[in-house]
Amino acid sequence: xxxxxxxxxxxxxxxxxxxxxxxxxxxxxxxxxxxxxxxxxxxxxxxxxxxxxxxxxxxxxxxxxxxxxxxxxxxxxxxxxxxxxxxxxxxxxxxxxxxxxxxxxxxxxxxx
Amino acid sequence: xxxxxxxxxxxxxxxxxxxxxxxxxxxxxxxxxxxxxxxxxxxxxxxxxxxxxxxxxxxxxxxxxxxxxxxxxxxxxxxxxxxxxxxxxxxxxxxxxxxxxxxxxxxxxxxxxxxxxxxxxxxxxxxxxxxxxxxxxxxxxxxxxxxxxxxxxxxxxxxxxxxxxxxxxxxxxxxxxxxxxxxxxxxxxxxxxxxxxxxxxxxxxxxxxxxxxxxxxxxxxxxxxxxxxxxxxxxxxxxxxxxxxxxxxxxxxxxxxxxxxxxxxxxxxxxxxxxxxxxxxxxxxxxxxxxxxxxxxxxxxxxxxxxxxxxxxxxxxxxxxxxxxxxxxxxxxxxxxxxxxxxxxxxxxxxxxxxxxxxxxxxxxxxxxxxxxxxxxxxxxxxxxxxxxxxxxxxxxxxxxxxxxxxxxxxxxxxxxxxxxxxxxxxxxxxxxxxxxxxxxxxxxxxxxxxxxxxxxxxxxxxxxxxxxxxxxxxxx
Numbered sequence: 391x392x393x394x395x396x397x398x399x400x401x402x403x404x405x406x407x408x409x410x411x412x413x414x415x416x417x418x419x420x421x422x423x424x425x426x427x428x429x430x431x432x433x434x435x436x437x438x439x440x441x442x443x444x445x446x447x448x449x450x451x452x453x454x455x456x457x458x459x460x461x462x463x464x465x466x467x468x469x470x471x472x473x474x475x476x477x478x479x480x481x482x483x484x485x486x487x488x489x490x491x492x493x494x495x496x497x498x499x500x501x502x
Numbered sequence: 503x504x505x506x507x508x509x510x511x512x513x514x515x516x517x518x519x520x521x522x523x524x525x526x527x528x529x530x531x532x533x534x535x536x537x538x539x540x541x542x543x544x545x546x547x548x549x550x551x552x553x554x555x556x557x558x559x560x561x562x563x564x565x566x567x568x569x570x571x572x573x574x575x576x577x578x579x580x581x582x583x584x585x586x587x588x589x590x591x592x593x594x595x596x597x598x599x600x601x602x603x604x605x606x607x608x609x610x611x612x613x614x615x616x617x618x619x620x621x622x623x624x625x626x627x628x629x630x631x632x633x634x635x636x637x638x639x640x641x642x643x644x645x646x647x648x649x650x651x652x653x654x655x656x657x658x659x660x661x662x663x664x665x666x667x668x669x670x671x672x673x674x675x676x677x678x679x680x681x682x683x684x685x686x687x688x689x690x691x692x693x694x695x696x697x698x699x700x701x702x703x704x705x706x707x708x709x710x711x712x713x714x715x716x717x718x719x720x721x722x723x724x725x726x727x728x729x730x731x732x733x734x735x736x737x738x739x740x741x742x743x744x745x746x747x748x749x750x751x752x753x754x755x756x757x758x759x760x761x762x763x764x765x766x767x768x769x770x771x772x773x774x775x776x777x778x779x780x781x782x783x784x785x786x787x788x789x790x791x792x793x794x795x796x797x798x799x800x801x802x803x804x805x806x807x808x809x810x811x812x813x814x815x816x817x818x819x820x821x822x823x824x825x826x827x828x829x830x831x832x833x834x835x836x837x838x839x840x841x842x843x844x845x846x847x848x849x850x851x852x853x854x855x856x857x858x859x860x861x862x863x864x865x866x867x868x869x870x871x872x873x874x875x876x877x878x879x880x881x882x883x884x885x886x887x888x889x890x891x892x893x894x895x896x897x898x899x900x901x902x903x904x905x906x907x908x909x910x911x912x913x914x915x916x917x918x919x920x921x922x923x924x925x926x927x928x929x930x931x932x933x934x935x936x937x938x939x940x941x942x943x944x945x946x947x948x949x950x951x952x953x954x955x956x957x958x959x960x961x962x963x964x965x966x967x968x969x970x971x972x973x974x975x976x977x978x979x
Contacts, residue, residue, distance in 0.1 A: 400869075401866045402862065406824070406827070407846060407849055407853075407861065407862070408846040408847060408849075408850045409850065413855075416855075417858075420859055421863060424812065424863060424920065424921055424924070425866075427809055427924075428809040428813060429809075430806065430809055431806055431879050434803075434883060436882035436883060439882040439883075439886060440882070440885055441878055441881030441885065442881055442884040443711065443881060445697040445698065445711065445936070445962075446698065446741055473737050473738055474605075474738070477604050477605075482604070482830075484602070485600075485830065486830055487828055487832070487833070494829050496829055496841050497838055497839060497841050497843070497844050498839065498840050
């Protein structure tokens, strides 16, 4: 077993999840089963292979340029108003579970 | 008007020639949805007010004798992961149960600008994570061809709505096969464009380097019409490509004679259902008879695609889904006393089991001590998988393959075994990782009358060729 109950508790904490006892037990089983399959990647020697974060790393870039210059097509001149107007205060707060009309409201931040 | 097999051009012409009106057509579709959807479960939210306003606008144009835009009055459905201003958008999740977006997804806005009538929002797996639509927080979708079976996923509602004639066309999204596999299971056409061809602005993110928006339609020509409408650079998505958009419909006129079509042995090996294999082989023979040259190719890293995909996709998902914290929008747990408790409980209660599983897997793969072994490793193998295609496309113009190892399976069949569900994505995930376009087109049926799809994969930004091959296959079917 690769992933233990302790690992699950730690990762759940990182992911801002609580998980019930039942969910944790199930998660240990599922993660081990999936990671067992994922281990097959170790059969491949990738020492000299560049990692690929996204497709645009390989396509649509100007290969003759270096660094961020290569993605020149994706940048533009600054526009003062932005590409579209910002949402109004009202619209931005419309979906908030709790607000006072000016700010989002949340429970106490400092725990003691 | 008979809604069965109603295509985009047929609907638009009928309205243009005033044989029907866009308003009457929309009403017919709403009646059909009211009658049939309780058995199928494709729609989550209807947007009747917005639809009827658009229909009236198109009717006014037609009444003045003005030429309707390409989708003038055509009723469509939108997968519930694309946001729509003023219309509830849930991504199939309880955490967005009451979410009413303040702006429109670019692809939806472009469809509407071309005259499309948006009937409503379509069911899907929660945050597009699933291959059977059983992960929807609201209700499962039943396959219109056999109600005991899944429609595929995650765009299950989109495929089912088109297959059951409850929409002329639909938009779906594909991160690991979520357009092509449900299209195959329901017997419709599903196109995943090249990464960057269609703006992702307003698509609720699952895995940003893998997410694609594309059409599900009854015919290949309709897929070409929708793609032509939604494709092209959008300044709101910096990954959308600054490339001219061909007239895909005109491109369909070109013959397929002389095209080199690749067949990869890795896609026809162990695990492929014999009936599916037979249908794929027959489809390949039909392409050969139309003058295509069939060439063997090899994609040697194919067996590593699933492990690579389930690291890259879940890592990106764990990051994207961090925004659901109960502060600015979405569900908030009621009983929390502190901020961190509020985050955890809102997410615990708001997310379903599969989404939590993927957040956990992705967080694990990105966590200290495992980043190199899992995430970086998967990114390197992603390069190898992409090179496989680059090599193959030096020899051939397109590659044909199955979409899924089997036809539609039964509801409940794989729900307790996440790995088995993941493994069924074997023929679709690689195209997402490499960013190449792919299309699923119906090519036959099993003995039980379940549809089988043929997948055609193409070079980056060469949707034209795969559409042509798909149409040739469609004509021969």
